[in-house]
Structure formats: structure tokens, C-alpha cells
Amino acid sequence: xxxxxxxxxxxxxxxxxxxxxxxxxxxxxxxxxxxxxxxxxxxxxxxxxxxxxxxxxxxxxxxxxxxxxxxxxxxxxxxxxxxxxxxxxxxxxxxxxxxxxxxxxxxxxxxxxxxxxxxxxxxxxxxxxxxxxxxxxxxxxxxxxxxxxxxxxxxxxxxxxxxxxxxxxxxxxxxxxxxxxxxxxxxxxxxxxxxxxxxxxxxxxxxxxxxxxxxxxxxxxxxxxxxxxxxxxxxxxxxxxxxxxxxxxxxxxxxxxxxxxxxxxxxxxxxxxxxxxxxxxxxxxxxxxxxxxxxxxxxxxxxxxxxxxxxxxxxxxxxxxxxxxxxxxxxxxxxxxxxxxxxxxxxxxxxxxxxxxxxxxxxxxxxxxxxxxxxxxxxxxxxxxxxxxxxxxxxxxxxxxxx
Amino acid sequence: xxxxxxxxxxxxxxxxxxxxxxxxxxxxxxxxxxxxxxxxxxxxxxxxxxxxxxxxxxxxxxxxxxxxxxxxxxxxxxxxxxxxxxxxxxxxxxxxxxxxxxxxxxxxxxxx
Numbered sequence: 001x002x003x004x005x006x007x008x009x010x011x012x013x014x015x016x017x018x019x020x021x022x023x024x025x026x027x028x029x030x031x032x033x034x035x036x037x038x039x040x041x042x043x044x045x046x047x048x049x050x051x052x053x054x055x056x057x058x059x060x061x062x063x064x065x066x067x068x069x070x071x072x073x074x075x076x077x078x079x080x081x082x083x084x085x086x087x088x089x090x091x092x093x094x095x096x097x098x099x100x101x102x103x104x105x106x107x108x109x110x111x112x113x114x115x116x117x118x119x120x121x122x123x124x125x126x127x128x129x130x131x132x133x134x135x136x137x138x139x140x141x142x143x144x145x146x147x148x149x150x151x152x153x154x155x156x157x158x159x160x161x162x163x164x165x166x167x168x169x170x171x172x173x174x175x176x177x178x179x180x181x182x183x184x185x186x187x188x189x190x191x192x193x194x195x196x197x198x199x200x201x202x203x204x205x206x207x208x209x210x211x212x213x214x215x216x217x218x219x220x221x222x223x224x225x226x227x228x229x230x231x232x233x234x235x236x237x238x239x240x241x242x243x244x245x246x247x248x249x250x251x252x253x254x255x256x257x258x259x260x261x262x263x264x265x266x267x268x269x270x271x272x273x274x275x276x277x278x279x280x281x282x283x284x285x286x287x288x289x290x291x292x293x294x295x296x297x298x299x300x301x302x303x304x305x306x307x308x309x310x311x312x313x314x315x316x317x318x319x320x321x322x323x324x325x326x327x328x329x330x331x332x333x334x335x336x337x338x339x340x341x342x343x344x345x346x347x348x349x350x351x352x353x354x355x356x357x358x359x360x361x362x363x364x365x366x367x368x369x370x371x372x373x374x375x376x377x378x379x380x381x382x383x384x385x386x387x388x389x390x391x392x393x394x395x396x397x398x399x400x401x402x403x
Numbered sequence: 404x405x406x407x408x409x410x411x412x413x414x415x416x417x418x419x420x421x422x423x424x425x426x427x428x429x430x431x432x433x434x435x436x437x438x439x440x441x442x443x444x445x446x447x448x449x450x451x452x453x454x455x456x457x458x459x460x461x462x463x464x465x466x467x468x469x470x471x472x473x474x475x476x477x478x479x480x481x482x483x484x485x486x487x488x489x490x491x492x493x494x495x496x497x498x499x500x501x502x503x504x505x506x507x508x509x510x511x512x513x514x515x
Contacts, residue, residue, distance in 0.1 A: 196417075389447065398456075
């Protein structure tokens with residue numbers, strides 16, 4: 001170790017690796033949250049989907065996606081494959097640390113979708129979609145933003161620190177396009193359009209899932225500073241983590257208060273969603289300040305609380321509230337940078353619309369093609385008996401049947 | 404007084420309950436059970452080994468009624484629980500000797 005730039009190189013890489021490990025652990029969070037909010041007859045399938053989508057994202061983003069996102073190409077799309085063309089010397093930090101940090105974000109975007117389409121989507125078509133999301137769709141919109149091309153100037157001024165739009169709303173738009181084609185779970189809406197709740201099977205799992213995500217977010221946002229080479233850096237990272245935590249906290253309490261007022265009872269599942277909505281909302285600018293985090297967290301959680309029944313009115317059945325938490329709060333978090341933060345509103349709005357349109361349209365096409373070739377939805381009987389028996393032939397809780 | 408025991412497919416519970424409520428039956432006891440009859444089970448796979456599971460989840464209801472109402476009630480249950488596919492279930496009717504309401508001590512048809 002010769003001089004300070006070596007130290008910065010080392011610490012920058014360490015920050016990314018540390019953050020990557022925390023974000024990887026969010027995969028466990030999503031798996032537990034989704035299992036807890038859905039029925040036991042589908043649990044093993046959801047768990048398999050979550051492990052598989054994480055794995056597929058990691059594989060495809062390594063071979064194809066990272067280069068399409070960060071490689072040299074044109075304003076629309078990068079080029080190369082399997083990390084070709086990158087040099088740690090030129091970057092000033094380890095390419096592999098960069099990749100390892102970026103790849104877990106792709107997996108996060110993919111896992112947002114899994115909850116919305118749970119309990120009635122076939123597993124393999126879903127995983128094929130994830131292949132395309134992680135190799136092409138996510139990297140292309142990432143190329144315009146974190147890849148630095150601003151799509152030839154269209155996205156100039158767009159600011160998204162850790163991915164309210166680039167990760168969370170991308171997952172949300174993909175989920176929305178999927179659920180429109182897929183349809184609601186059988187029995188969720190009756191003939192008169194009333195909602196028949198399908199309660200989750202395990203509140204402890206849902207809660208531990210949320211808390212795992214909350215903790216993982218410290219890496220998601222904290223390590224997005226991408227630099228640990230100065231006192232300013234560590235101050236910034238500390239602010240990012242503290243304000244991330246603040247947004248989650250105010251989000252949880254906002255949801256608790258709102259559900260108490262509106263429904264006369266605090267709803268745990270909304271409190272969990274509220275915390276996550278706060279987290280998603282602050283993700284676009286967690287370096288702004290504690291006051292900012294408080295405002296965006298409160299509003300984000302409130303939007304999610306109102307969005308949940310709204311999606312039901314539209315007959316868009318979302319078992320875990322992912323559309324409310326990731327899409328709605330993701331859009332809010334992005335726009336908030338231009339309202340309360342250090343950005344400008346118009347560039348934020350353009351970013352939301354351009355990326356939203358791109359992801360929604362491309363995803364819709366992919367889902368539609370998959371539906372036509374393979375069929376997205378399991379049969380009615382399979383849905384009634386549970387995906388575990390039919391997709392996997394393995395149940396999550398088989399003991400009553402055996403001894 | 405008669406006891407009606409009904410085994411139905413789980414997702415039919417709401418339909419049966421609502422149909423019975425429409426004809427004035429507002430109480431029942433419900434069990435989650437497993438069972439099979441002519442409906443075959445299915446096979447499952449665990450770490451390379453296959454095994455058969457014969458038992459399907461079902462819901463069982465116990466309803467106690469006055470004798471006069473039996474035929475109507477059975478008709479309503481059959482209609483609301485039927486899907487036409489194998490595994491729709493069965494109804495068993497037996498005699499009840501005595502009924503007592505715990506809260507008031509009433510007996511007989513007042514306790515039904």
C-alpha cells in the first residue's frame with residue numbers, strides 16, 4: 001500500500017462488497033415476506049421462485065446485463081459481455097466489487113414482481129421473464145441513468161441515488177404489466193366487485209421479512225455512496241443510513257395511525273408495507289437530510305395505505321402490496337427529489353415517465369408472448385389445490401398427511 | 404331432531420354457509436379434515452423419492468336441525484356444495500337424543 005489513493009481504492013471496494021452482502025440478504029427478506037402474506041398451499045413454490053429469481057438475475061447480469069448497462073455502446077444500450085472491456089485501474093475501483101454490488105440490485109427489482117403475481121402464475125414462465133428482465137430490460141434503462149448516457153440528453157438532470165425508479169418502480173411496472181394479463185386470484189373479487197380478503201398465513205414470517213429488508217436497505221442506500229475515501233464520504237453514508245432508517249420508521253407509524261383512523265384497527269400488514277414504502281420513497285435521495293426523509297416517508301406510506309384498496313377497486317390483485325409499496329412509493333420518492341429535495345421536478349418527471357413507459361411496454365410484450373406460448377396462469381384446479389402440489393409436487397407443511 | 408354431517412370441498416364453505424343462512428340456519432360447527440372416497444389422491448416427490456398422498460383437504464360441517472326442515476336443508480346443501488366433479492362430498496344424517504343450550508339451560512327444539 002503505497003499512497004492514499006490505494007487506501008481509497010480498497011475502501012471504496014470494501015464499501016461495495018459490504019453493501020452487496022446486505023442487499024443479497026434482502027432476498028431472504030422478500031422470500032419471508034411473500035411466504036407470510038400468502039397461503040401455505042403455495043409456500044414452497046414462492047420460496048423456490050425467490051431463490052431461483054435471485055440466482056437467475058445473478059447469472060444473466062454477469063454474462064449479459066452488466067455490460068449492456070455499463071459497457072461502451074451507444075446512448076441506448078451498452079455492449080460486450082461477461083464484464084469485458086472494464087479495467088479496475090481506469091475505474092479507480094475494483095470492477096468485480098462494482099459488479100457484485102450492482103447485481104444484487106437487479107435481483108431486488110426482480111423479486112418485487114414475484115409477490116404481485118403469486119399464487120396463480122406458473123413458475124417457469126415467471127423465471128423466463130426474469131431472464132429477460134435481468135439481461136435486457138433492467139440494464140437498458142440502467143444504462144441511461146447510472147450508466148451515464150442520459151439517453152442522449154433526454155434524462156439530463158434526472159437523479160435517483162439508489163433506485164426508487166431504477167430498481168423499485170422498474171419492478172413495480174413489470175409487476176403491473178404482468179398482473180393486468182394474469183388476472184386476480186380465484187375468489188378474490190366476488191360478482192359484485194367486493195373484495196374477499198385472502199389473509200396471509202404467517203405474520204411472524206411477514207414481519208421478519210420486513211425487518212430483514214429494512215436492515216438490508218442500509219446496504220442498498222448506504223453503499224450507493226460508492227465512495228469511502230474521505231470524511232465527507234463517511235458523513236454522507238451515515239446520513240444516508242440514518243435517514244433511510246428514519247423514513248422506514250415514520251412510514252411504519254404513519255401506516256399504523258392511518259389504519260387506526262380509517263379502519264378503527266391497526267393493520268400489521270399495512271404497518272409492514274408502510275415501513276417498506278418509506279424505505280422505497282427515501283431511496284431516490286437518502287443523502288438529503290432527516291427532515292426530507294421524514295416528509296417523504298410519511299407521504300410514501302400514506303400513499304401506499306390508500307393505494308392498496310385502490311388497486312383492489314381496479315381488480316388488480318396484489319397479494320403483498322408490491323404495487324403500492326414499490327411502484328407508487330417509487331414514483332413518489334423520485335418526484336419528491338424535485339419537490340422537497342435537491343433536484344428539479346421536470347427532469348424527475350421525465351425520468352419516471354420515460355423509464356416507466358419503457359419497462360411497462362417491453363414487459364407487457366414479454367408477458368403476452370409468454371402467455372401465448374406457455375400460458376402464464378395455472379389451471380383453476382391447480383390454483384384451488386395449491387401450486388405446491390402441482391408445480392413442485394412438494395408441500396411446505398406436509399406433516400398431517402404423513403404421520 | 405337430526406344431526407347433519409356434511410363433507411364438502413373447502414372452497415365451497417362460503418357458498419354453503421350463505422345458502423343455509425338464506426333459509427334460516429345460522430349456526431354450525433366446522434372442522435378442517437382430510438379425506439378421500441372415489442377421488443384419487445396425488446403423488447408427491449421429495450428428494451428423489453415419490454410417495455402417494457391419498458388425503459385431500461375437506462371441510463366438515465355439523466348442523467343440528469328440527470326434523471321438519473331436513474329435506475329442504477339437504478337440498479340446499481347439495482345445490483350449493485356441488486361442482487359436478489368427483490370429490491364433492493357426502494351428507495350423513497343421524498338422530499339426536501337431546502340438546503341443551505349452555506347459556507340458558509333450554510332443551511329440545513328451543514335449543515336448536
